[in-house]
Amino acid sequence: MEWLKRMNRAIDYIEANLDGEIELGEVARMACCSTYQFQRTFSFITDVTLAEYIRRRRLTLAALELQDGGSAKVVDIAMKYGYESPVSFARAFHALHGITPAMARQDGIALKAYPRLSFLITIKGAEAMNYRIETKGSFDVFGIEGVFRTDGSGEAPQTPAQLWERHHANGDVKRLEARAGELPSFVGQYLHPVHAVCSYRKTGPDTFPYMLCAFKDEASDTDGYTTVTIPAHTWAIFPSEPHTWDQFGNTIETLYRRFYTEWLPTAGYEQVDGVEFEMYGAKDGLNYVELWFAVRKA
Known part of the structure; x- marks a missing residue:
């Protein structure tokens, strides 16, 4: 392939x-x-x-x-x-x-050898993946941006998780939520006002942008925030099952891993510039997340 x-x-x-x-x-x-x-x-x-x-x-x-x-x-x-x-x-x-x-x-000394990698398709089982393909027009988001190095180095916060931790702790996420408008009609009914978007613009060969964001509408107060227009894309959307907070890390990691290792190599699509959304919400009294990947036919 x-x-x-x-x-x-x-x-x-x-x-x-x-x-x-x-x-x-x-x-x-x-x-x-x-x-x-x-x-x-x-x-x-x-x-x-x-x-x-x-x-x-x-x-x-x-x-x-x-x-x-x-x-x-x-x-x-x-x-x-x-x-x-x-x-x-x-x-x-x-x-x-x-x-x-x-x-x-020295003769006979023990050493380690790491062989060259090759990428192949392997059969991992018959567990179904829930996903949907949706085409959406352009829309605007605004929020708190961080630019991170791909190797995780640099000044704190060094990772998106640390960005979330910092702005949850100081109340910025709550303030962003208060300034958000209504959720657009094309997103799920279970979603919260604040989400995250990644790789929506180019920042350098070894860096990527990540933003804690809300959707912008006429009622949004965007003063002091970074605003970004997301172009029209086709999106591959992967919803999670409802889960408790202690299961969140494993849940989102599994969604990402299955997208890259199972769906993307076989679906006939490719990512568009790595643009991704992490959409957060609640369902049935539990946490809920959707991963959106901008894709196009390969």
Whole structure:
């Protein structure tokens, strides 16, 4: 399938450049998506970040070179695989293999090898996925925006979850709710006024925007907030079952994972620039969430 071909093409590029510079923009271009979208997809499918995969593969190849009996110096191998000094290389090597690079030259020493990834379709079972496809015109949202690095670094808040925590604690979410207008007719009856939208504009190759948002209408008070127009899209919408608050993390994680690992590779659709909504609500006295993914026919 075309989705699998693109993902494997991106892995081919990474593998061909493990001993050189890997441009995340080129990786994403091979996969026909944004850098944030590729890294997010990769993490959900593999349970490891793209940066960690590259680190493991480079240290696997470095160990093979140290064991092959050649005359290459440790410092040269360190530089080859992207480490600025033998010290940083030795630290990373020991963290992965449990031994120093010098010890890796010894006959019979135990090392770890992480093989190249390949993306395939696998049969996981017959559990149904509830979803619907809806086309909606453009609409406006407004709210509190954060821009985050894809590797989770930078100044706090470093993650969308921390953004939620901060603005719940200081009352900003309640204030945003009070300034929201009526929910538009095209959203579900179970939804609250405040939601979240992700990747609705480009912020840089290694960053993405995330906004705690409300829908804008004539009654909304948007003063002091960031306002964004969401273009017309086709949306793949995945609703959760009602759940208690302690089940929320696992529920939303499962929805995301099943979208990336089960639905997207087989449905004949592709994401549009990674645009996503997290819609929150309540149903039957329990919590409820819908994930909206902007998609188009592949």
